[in-house]
Amino acid sequence: MPRLILFNKPCGVLCQFSADGSDKPTLAGFVQVPSVYPAGRLDTDSEGLLLLTDDGRLQARIADPRFKLTKTYLVQVEGDPDEAALTALRRGVALKDGVTRPAEAELIPAPDLWPRDPPVRFRKTVPDSWVRLTIREGKNRQVRRMTAAVGHPTLRLVRWQIGEWKLDGLAPGEWRELEV
Template sequence: MSTLYLLHKPYRMLSQFSDDQGRATLKEVIDKPGIYAAGRLDYESEGLLLLTDDGQLIHRISDPKHKQPKTYWVQIEGEPNDTAINALRKGVMLKDGMTRPAQVRRLTAPAVTPREPPIRQRAGDRVSWLEITINEGRNRQVRRMTAHIDHPTLRLIRVAIGAWRLEGLAPGQWRCETLHAPLKRRPSSPRAARRRS
């Protein structure tokens, strides 16, 4: 039996509990001794981060061999055509090699919490949203993928890791789940979302 914490990491917060440069850290939103993030989410990205004190569970979640798919809602500059979408689906060549095929679909603007500060957008600029699911975790991979098709990422929100989803959590909120079954099975129902006072 393991306890897993699902956290909605806010924008411009590190995926760690300390920083020598004075940046925001996880300690500001969740204060549970002995827990660590299973994987990372970069400073300027938002969304689902999983934490636990179970080292084996961290390994099973974050190790690429276990292929936990990660799903992102991505706001990008412009509106990609079918050729650009299909390139992401087939895999694109980045500096560190070819990406695996991704699942990609267009989204109507999702109901998400407004970001603070908001994205910089000039009047008349067109933006759009994609849902992208990948099965690997290179550094800033989704941002580099959308840049490759000439549609830079403006906002990146991770909404799912495997069977775990972000629903019901505002930025800075978290909930915990008790896992009674192996990772490949769906976790038990979440407890009520909680915010550190």
């Protein structure tokens, strides 16, 4: 029976089990389950849902863009995106490595999340907003590059959902195993 672990990756944690000379914490400090590997990645400065499995086919199904598994992010951005910025995200954004697939994008109220460590910088003169962004691909640092391309750099990035799997109920650093 394949194992599937939902993990809430804290900010600052490397998305691998070995440190490779880095002084940053790794998955090994949180998930002591043998023979599981991340199905996809999150940048060190991103937080949220990371799926781990011991099944290569399941890992490929989750991570490979050909399967178009949706990934939903809660994104704190600099400024107040207008309808033109949201429409650009919805249509697809031109990046250096090509145009992104159309995304679902909507402004949302500030979600009730855990405090981030380290905290997001606060500036009195620059407002911030939250966007729920759902994509169906996974280019390197894609969400950050998309929001920057429409004039609203990402301040905080939390992956909330991958396909049917959600982060609900997991605090940073916590994990739970599901049957698949």
